[in-house]
Amino acid sequence: MNEAIEVSLDRIKAIISALSADEFSTADVIRKYSGGFYSNLETPAYYSFNAQFGKLLKRNDKYLGIFQVAESAYIKDDNGHSTSSSTWRVNA
Numbered sequence: 001m002n003e004a005i006e007v008s009l010d011r012i013k014a015i016i017s018a019l020s021a022d023e024f025s026t027a028d029v030i031r032k033y034s035g036g037f038y039s040n041l042e043t044p045a046y047y048s049f050n051a052q053f054g055k056l057l058k059r060n061d062k063y064l065g066i067f068q069v070a071e072s073a074y075i076k077d078d079n080g081h082s083t084s085s086s087t088w089r090v091n092a
Contacts, residue, residue: 012064022089030050039077
């Protein structure tokens with residue numbers, strides 16, 4: 001049986017609006033949304049919260065008023081582990 005986790009698009013939109021940078025990453029939004037960003041080690045992308053959150057941003061880019069600038073940029077998570085994250089920009 002599969003379950004779903006509720007995610008508030010309005011809260012995500014408010015977080016994006018509050019970011020002061022011209023560009024931001026999926027990781028930046030996840031940090032503000034859930035209090036930290038941690039890579040999902042040894043987890044296939046299909047089951048990764050981070051990857052699914054990125055897909056949610058992409059599916060709702062029009063509503064959120066954003067567009068993807070880069071896909072899979074290498075970054076460090078909050079534990080210093082290497083991972084990847086998309087880069088986004090607010091529509092002008």
